[in-house]
Amino acid sequence: xxxxxxxxxxxxxxxxxxxxxxxxxxxxxxxxxxxxxxxxxxxxxxxxxxxxxxxxxxxxxxxxxxxxxxxxxxxxxxxxxxxxxxxxxxxxxxxxxxxxxxxxxxxxxxxxxxxxxxxxxxxxxxxxxxxxxxxxxxxxxxxxxxxxxxxxxxxxxxxxxxxxxxxxxxxxxxxxxxxxxxxxxxxxxxxxxxxxxxxxxxxxxxxxxxxxxxxxxxxxxxxxxxxxxxxxxxxxxxxxxxxxxxxxxxxxxxxxxxxxxxxxxxxxxxxxxxxxxxxxxxxxxxxxxxxxxxxxxx
Numbered sequence: 479x480x481x482x483x484x485x486x487x488x489x490x491x492x493x494x495x496x497x498x499x500x501x502x503x504x505x506x507x508x509x510x511x512x513x514x515x516x517x518x519x520x521x522x523x524x525x526x527x528x529x530x531x532x533x534x535x536x537x538x539x540x541x542x543x544x545x546x547x548x549x550x551x552x553x554x555x556x557x558x559x560x561x562x563x564x565x566x567x568x569x570x571x572x573x574x575x576x577x578x579x580x581x582x583x584x585x586x587x588x589x590x591x592x593x594x595x596x597x598x599x600x601x602x603x604x605x606x607x608x609x610x611x612x613x614x615x616x617x618x619x620x621x622x623x624x625x626x627x628x629x630x631x632x633x634x635x636x637x638x639x640x641x642x643x644x645x646x647x648x649x650x651x652x653x654x655x656x657x658x659x660x661x662x663x664x665x666x667x668x669x670x671x672x673x674x675x676x677x678x679x680x681x682x683x684x685x686x687x688x689x690x691x692x693x694x695x696x697x698x699x700x701x702x703x704x705x706x707x708x709x710x711x712x713x714x715x716x717x718x719x720x721x722x723x724x725x726x727x728x729x730x731x732x733x734x735x736x737x738x739x740x741x742x743x744x745x746x747x748x749x750x751x752x753x754x755x756x757x758x759x760x761x762x763x764x765x766x767x768x769x770x771x772x773x774x775x776x
Contacts (some may be wrong), residue, residue, distance in 0.1 A: 487594075494600060494630070580660065583765065607620050699753070
């Protein structure tokens with residue numbers, strides 16, 4: 479994938495050097511409730527507890543003090559490697575590409591400016607307006623603060639655990655999260671969130687699959703226009719993205735985890751569905767073609 483000469487986005491927030499967000503659940507496995515009970519038992523402990531709560535809402539992690547080698551609130555000691563920094567540069571370049579493409583598409587289709595999202599890089603854990611999350615959550619978009627969140631270590635998982643290496647596979651992941659931002663701008667996320675309240679678990683899962691597949695399709699739309707306008711694709715890039723889409727399909731992940739497939743539990747779509755909808759966006763370049771809600775899901 480050609481990205482080195484791309485414009486870098488100014489919307490990347492680098493929080494990799496902050497301590498991982500443990501929330502109020504644990505400090506490297508230390509249970510919170512006994513700690514709170516111990517603090518409540520003494521006057522000094524109650525003062526410490528109050529200070530800790532204030533610090534937490536100011537954006538610091540008081541439990542980090544209980545971690546071996548921890549120094550200041552919210553401050554980690556991990557140094558970013560050259561490889562890690564190059565990945566961060568790559569993410570910044572890809573986000574810049576998505577901004578340029580979606581800005582042109584918004585102007586052409588809706589005669590309005592594209593409201594650019596922000597992307598937060600983190601390590602181990604992070605707090606967002608949607609709550610705390612660990613790296614195990616994977617990349618995600620939070621509609622409450624219009625931000626995407628990414629631990630760069632996910633790219634290692636994508637390559638090694640899921641067998642989907644390559645820079646365009648990584649770009650597909652970023653473009654998918656941008657797709658959720660597009661849905662948020664269009665009001666899709668809010669509508670589906672409200673609709674799921676009155677649905678059964680199986681029905682809500684099926685609706686969420688449509689949300690995810692549309693984000694895949696929007697990722698394909700971006701790739702179509704990015705290549706048309708900026709010639710970003712190199713031989714093998716499309717195969718990388720399709721391989722990634724297949725590798726993180728619900729059926730593939732379920733087979734790997736438990737040896738069998740439960741379609742009613744799908745929340746992102748099967749490998750075939752994810753490939754098909756990404757390819758739809760990539761082939762047509764049409765936002766209207768990404769109507770997963772009106773299409774029959776196979």
